[in-house]
Amino acid sequence: MALIQPGEYQDRFEKLEAAFKGAKRLIVLTHDNPDPDSVSSAFTLAYVAKNRFKIPSSVKYGGIVGRAENRAMIRVLGLRMKPLVEEDFKEGTEFALVDMQPKTGNNSFPKNRKPLIVIDHHPLRKTTKADYLDIRTEYGATATILTEYLIASGLEIPSQLATALSYGISSETQDLGREAREKDIEAYLALFPLSNKKLLANIEHPKLSREHFITLNRALHHSLIYKNAIATTLGEISNPDFVPFTADFLLRLERMSWAICLGRYHGKIIISIRTTNAKGEAGRFLRSLIGKKGTAGGHGMIAGGQVPCKDKEDEACTKIEDEIVQDFLKKLGYKDAGGMTPLLTPESIHD
Ligand SMILES: [Mn+2]
Structure with missing residues (x-):
């Protein structure tokens, strides 16, 4: 070289x-x-x-x-x-x-x-x-x-x-x-x-805020798995970078090749997608996933986007988030993706 x-x-x-x-x-x-x-x-x-x-x-x-x-x-x-x-x-x-x-x-x-x-x-x-x-x-x-x-x-x-x-x-x-x-x-x-x-x-190797660990805890509790895909929602966050961080982190789970993370920040739903598939075209994938709901961009294995949910009730925002996760699975070819399973089993949550 x-x-x-x-x-x-x-x-x-x-x-x-x-x-x-x-x-x-x-x-x-x-x-x-x-x-x-x-x-x-x-x-x-x-x-x-x-x-x-x-x-x-x-x-x-x-x-x-x-x-x-x-x-x-x-x-x-x-x-x-x-x-x-x-x-x-x-x-x-x-x-x-x-x-x-x-x-x-x-x-x-x-x-x-x-x-x-x-x-x-x-x-x-x-x-x-x-x-x-x-x-x-x-x-x-x-x-x-x-x-x-x-x-x-x-x-x-x-x-x-x-x-x-x-x-x-x-x-x-x-x-x-x-x-x-x-x-x-x-x-x-x-x-x-x-x-x-x-x-x-x-x-x-920087020091991490307490907020970081609290958000991580929420991310793990909300993580759902279906075959090779993992999804989580963070709810309201104080730092939009928690979303790509979490998507990267979840993708490290064994057998996972697609991860999606959503979080709410300043009246927007922030979305990150990560894939281990070099031909995944994550940017295009997320753009078609979001469609006219918002905006998105990215490249082969990483993508980010945002959907406005400013003056909407909490419930309406949650509904949009659920739709995005369901469409994410459908786009991966999982037609019957109702039955996602939690990452954490009930036993693992006990102290
Ligand atoms: Mn860049």
Whole structure:
């Protein structure tokens, strides 16, 4: 396997450079409730814009940074990012979106604005428009794409960025085992010698809140199994990242190849799907599962979505959740999926 050479991505880099021409100020925006892939990608693009093209750049996000590992990443690497606010949309500010596209429901970019740049590895949406568009679905992580730009820039790679990007790639691909391609491995190998291993360990093993364990308890009690599929609902949650965390966790149960988790946050039902099937097309699966009820996106083995249930009674939200779980099983080919069994047997709940 050849290591990445600075000249290798020159064409793309020149196009990026052309897009930046005349830009006075840049905000790089992550998707809502950003993950390490989007955070590391955003800081890398801002670093290149600032240091190579002298454009004042900052990183903004929507939603909250929920997952303990992601909070640790921002803290230990001293990554300064602020929530997106109305005043950010003033005249003369250009936007770059990373690891997402406009109008997909997972971000706070206004529908009536056109971004300057979109760099992403999710499938291209028909509605996506930008002056410079770089969509590579064959990449396991957006951080891999940004690593290539960073190397092509010829700039020195600070340890802080190398650590962020290598964690972005490894967490997005479950240590290069899920959806990772050769390009992701190449980028990871280029970053690894420059990354700070002690800080990486601090990021990967953070302290967890009590709330985390309470939610986990609820997730286990509500988990239902049917053949190779597991489903759970978390009810009202204080942290939207509990949903993907739980889906990942449940998929580790023996014999399971599909997991779905639902939780309610700020008037929305948040949904995550995970599969061990490399050909699962989880993104498409979830989009057709949710249909017009809400929005969803994702790629081969991971997907996320949201369904509004704001002014609805608790019962009506529960009904929507039940329907989603039933449709999930039907879509997997289980026509008579009434009889799901609880993960925890009555005996196992006794002390
Ligand atoms: Mn990503």
